[in-house]
Amino acid sequence: QVSLVESGGGAVQPGGSLRLSCTLFGGRFGIYTMAWYRRAPGKQRESVATIEPEGRSNYTESVKGRFTISRDDLKSTVYLEMNSLEREDTAVYYCNAKFWPVSYWGQGTQVTVSS
Numbered sequence: 037q038v039s040l041v042e043s044g045g046g047a048v049q050p051g052g053s054l055r056l057s058c059t060l061f062g063g064r065f066g067i068y069t070m071a072w073y074r075r076a077p078g079k080q081r082e083s084v085a086t087i088e089p090e091g092r093s094n095y096t097e098s099v100k101g102r103f104t105i106s107r108d109d110l111k112s113t114v115y116l117e118m119n120s121l122e123r124e125d126t127a128v129y130y131c132n133a134k135f136w137p138v139s140y141w142g143q144g145t146q147v148t149v150s151s
Contacts, residue, residue: 037062038060038061038062038063038133038138038140039060039061039062039140040058040059040060040061040131040132040133040140040141040142040143041058041059041061041142041143042056042057042058042129042130042131042142042143042144042145043056043057043058043145044056044057044145045129045145045146045147046146046147046148047148047149047150048121048147048148048149049149049150049151050121050122050123050149050150050151051120051121052121052149053117053118053119053120053121054118054121054147055115055116055117055118056072056115056116056118056129056131056145056147057113057114057115058070058072058113058114058115058131058142059111059112059113060112060113060114060133060140061112063133063140065107065109065112065113065133066089066109067089067135068089068133068134068135069086069087069088069089069133069134069135070086070087070105070107070114070131070132070133070134071083071084071085071086071087071105071131071132071133071134072084072085072086072105072114072116072129072130072131072132073129073130073132074125074127074128074129074130074147075127075128075130075144076124076126076127077126077127079127081130082096083096084096084099084103084116084129085099085103085104085105085116086105087105087106087107087114091107093105098124099118099125102118102119102120102121103116103117103118103119104116104117104119105117114131116129118147121147121149122149123149123150124149125147125149126147126148126149126150127146127147128144128145128146128147129144129145129146129147130142130144
C-alpha cells in the first residue's frame, strides 16, 4: 500500500523560505509523476508544481521564479523549495503521486506566511 509522508511546513514571515518534503513508501517512486497542491482558506485546491519521472517540471503562474520542485529517486522523495513567500501562499500543501489510473495523496502540511 502506497503512502506519502510530508514534512517541512510551518510559519514564516513574508519574504522568507521553506522547504517541503514528501517521501513515498510502499511503491516504486520512479514511475510516479509527483506534484504539490495547495488549498488556501476559502479557496479550491490548486496545482502548484509538477515533476514527471524524467524530470520535466511545471508550475502554476503565481509561483514561477519563487518555487522549485525537485525529486530524489534514490530517497523516494519530492521537494518543494519555496522562496520569497507571500501571504497569498498561506495554505495547506498536499503531496500527490500519480501513475494512471491511480493517484495517492499525503495528509497535508500547513504553511502560514504572516508577519
